Amino acid sequence: MASSVKLGSHNDYISQSQGCVVTMKGFKKQAPAVDSQVRIVSKKETAVSTDPVKVSLHDCLACSGCITTAETVMLEQQSTGELLSQLSASNKAVVVSLSPQSRASLAAYYGLTPLQAFKKLSGFLKSLGVKAVFDTSCSRDISLVESCAEFVERFREKKKFPILASSCPGWVCYAEKTHGDDVLPYISAVKSPQQVMGTILKRYVCKSLGLLPEDVYHVTIMPCYDKKLEAAREDFIFEVEGEGLTEGNKPQITEVDCVLTSGEILDLLQTRNVVFGELEEVPLDRVLTNVDEREHLYGVSGGSGGYAECIFRYASRELFGKEISGPLQFKTLRNADFREITLEVDGKQVLKFALVYGFRNIQNIVRQIKAGRCDYHFMEVMACPSGCLNGGGQIKPKKGQTAKELIQQLEGAYLNDVDVREPFENEIVKGLYKEWLGYPSSEKASQIMRTQYHVREKTVANFVSDW
Numbered sequence: 001m002a003s004s005v006k007l008g009s010h011n012d013y014i015s016q017s018q019g020c021v022v023t024m025k026g027f028k029k030q031a032p033a034v035d036s037q038v039r040i041v042s043k044k045e046t047a048v049s050t051d052p053v054k055v056s057l058h059d060c061l062a063c064s065g066c067i068t069t070a071e072t073v074m075l076e077q078q079s080t081g082e083l084l085s086q087l088s089a090s091n092k093a094v095v096v097s098l099s100p101q102s103r104a105s106l107a108a109y110y111g112l113t114p115l116q117a118f119k120k121l122s123g124f125l126k127s128l129g130v131k132a133v134f135d136t137s138c139s140r141d142i143s144l145v146e147s148c149a150e151f152v153e154r155f156r157e158k159k160k161f162p163i164l165a166s167s168c169p170g171w172v173c174y175a176e177k178t179h180g181d182d183v184l185p186y187i188s189a190v191k192s193p194q195q196v197m198g199t200i201l202k203r204y205v206c207k208s209l210g211l212l213p214e215d216v217y218h219v220t221i222m223p224c225y226d227k228k229l230e231a232a233r234e235d236f237i238f239e240v241e242g243e244g245l246t247e248g249n250k251p252q253i254t255e256v257d258c259v260l261t262s263g264e265i266l267d268l269l270q271t272r273n274v275v276f277g278e279l280e281e282v283p284l285d286r287v288l289t290n291v292d293e294r295e296h297l298y299g300v301s302g303g304s305g306g307y308a309e310c311i312f313r314y315a316s317r318e319l320f321g322k323e324i325s326g327p328l329q330f331k332t333l334r335n336a337d338f339r340e341i342t343l344e345v346d347g348k349q350v351l352k353f354a355l356v357y358g359f360r361n362i363q364n365i366v367r368q369i370k371a372g373r374c375d376y377h378f379m380e381v382m383a384c385p386s387g388c389l390n391g392g393g394q395i396k397p398k399k400g401q402t403a404k405e406l407i408q409q410l411e412g413a414y415l416n417d418v419d420v421r422e423p424f425e426n427e428i429v430k431g432l433y434k435e436w437l438g439y440p441s442s443e444k445a446s447q448i449m450r451t452q453y454h455v456r457e458k459t460v461a462n463f464v465s466d467w
Ligand code: SF4
Pocket: 019, 020, 021, 022, 038, 040, 055, 059, 060, 061, 062, 063, 064, 065, 066, 067
């Protein structure tokens, strides 16, 4: 295996057994001693050396290049072992938030509906001692509502466009480390569904569960390893305010303590010889789960969060008085991972949105932005080809199944028996705004539901070839 991966020889960075894009040449001498590390061991190297090259979480470009090669990666602080030790220590309440992509992955693997998979997984996790299991479709609705408000504000203020979606940490990390100030001002400030869930749980809902935020251990189940890197960002740690707490003794709270992938959950089930299909289907925890009185799951369509679709509908309605019903028809451009949709009013194009998935397409749009030639208003940018359903942490295809067949199966499973509803109609979201946040883009919502990005020093990136 080559010590670096060159763009020219690959369609994209994400494939199994692909080496780190960070070349290892001369890297050992530079690697700093750090606590939390991604461990990269090339197959060639394991044959001759037991001394692995180490890349800190800060150096990793989050491209997912190594992540699909399970034996080469260790994120020890976020593992099923860590979850189990938290459960056995039993000094913290463990709460799990399940992503709809992981739910679809488990449902497809076991031949169940997403609702059945969710209920059975909830039953299994609770049998281990988990206190509650929630659904990040619910926090995603808050992220979408805030993204809609942000878009309309920026449009009315005639700010610079495009706005680039922020929910994919692989893309955000790449932008921070590779393009810095040329691109970061365009990225939406709204937190991803994972971090919005952490914010709601640790800042608000834990109180109603009778818990202090420092006594809650929050685990998310996600379609990729990049979400572990996102959870580890310092921007997503906050200090508890309260009586008697002074500077220096305020507890530091991490919004998400541990991220597990769909594949890691499957491993946990299999190592315990769980017959998933025979597990009991327990009632869902409704506090932060998109399930209605008839036990129907609901959420937006779009396997990567539906940002472009939701904001396009909202902006059409709010800015131009155009109500759009029915599915949106995105036009495929140079490949299936680059699609666009426009709105015309009186023969004039007023909105232009795009879905941009995979680094091949991302590099093209970044080039356009840097050259001042990008005329889109919003782009749903995702690092993985085909988006989040194809994340590097999803359950792998079964024997004889191609990756393409699996994606088609997941797209079917994703909305199987799930009602498509606007996030603005979500009663949980309405309740959170009424009782806590005020209104979309309020001072409070802006303060805690938005984040910032940082130009990262190109430490390891200096070694990247042809990035
Ligand atoms: S940059 Fe990070 S994610 Fe990409 S291959 Fe290297 S260690 Fe893995």
